[in-house]
Amino acid sequence: MTRILIIGGGxxxxxxxxxxxxxxxxxxxxxxxxxxxxxxxxxxxxxxQIVGNLTASGIxxxxxxxxxxxxxxxxxxVSGQAETDFALGWDVNLMATWALLNALKDEHEASGREYTxxxxxxxxxxxxxxxxxxxxxxxx
Numbered sequence: 059m060t061r062i063l064i065i066g067g068g069x070x071x072x073x074x075x076x077x078x079x080x081x082x083x084x085x086x087x088x089x090x091x092x093x094x095x096x097x098x099x100x101x102x103x104x105x106x107q108i109v110g111n112l113t114a115s116g117i118x119x120x121x122x123x124x125x126x127x128x129x130x131x132x133x134x135x136v137s138g139q140a141e142t143d144f145a146l147g148w149d150v151n152l153m154a155t156w157a158l159l160n161a162l163k164d165e166h167e168a169s170g171r172e173y174t175x176x177x178x179x180x181x182x183x184x185x186x187x188x189x190x191x192x193x194x195x196x197x198x
Contacts, residue, residue, distance in 0.1 A: 060085040063121060065112060065158075066132030067093025067105065071180065075130060076103035085128065092126070095133070112154040122161035125169075129162075130178045131155065155179070 062079060066072045072093060078084075079091055080103065091105035098107050110117055112133050121129070133150065140147030159177075166173050 059088045059090055060128060061124070061126045062089055062091045062128045062130070063094065063124075063126035064091065064105070064130045064132065065094050065121075066130075066134065067107070068095030068098040068102065069132060072130070072132050073099065073103045075132070076105050080104045094121075112158075113149045118154065118157040118161040119164075121158065122165040125165065125173055126175055128176045128178070129158075130180070131158065132180050134181070 062085060064072050064076055064079075067076055072095065076091055076093055079089060083089075092108060093103070093105045094108045094110060094112070096111060097109060112118075133154070135143070135147040135150045140151065162175060162177065
């Protein structure tokens with residue numbers, strides 16, 4: 059059985075991914091899907107829903123000790139919100155990801171290097187602040 063964890067599973071991408079994983083046999087017919095997020099929509103995709111905050115102390119370690127086989131890390135503070143609240147963007151986008159990577163490394167080492175999950179990290183490019191170049195000044 060493949061254990062799949064979708065961090066950010068309550069968001070649009072997480073919901074689409076959870077639906078896709080649960081309706082296809084990409085990871086096997088017996089794949090167990092867990093979704094983690096601050097909240098979930100009323101018509102949420104199938105899976106074990108875990109409500110919590112990725113920045114909370116010990117969350118990353120608890121994920122690692124459960125040893126999911128596949129982790130999709132989709133949680134992020136994006137664009138305007140990260141610009142408005144830089145500290146929140148920093149904590150979620152960088153520090154929580156760092157904590158997750160460290161926890162997975164620690165679990166890998168504790169397992170005698172046997173635990174090797176697949177981690178998929180989704181990100182988009184964002185630019186903080188101005189001035190922005192004129193469109194016609196960009197060289198290709």
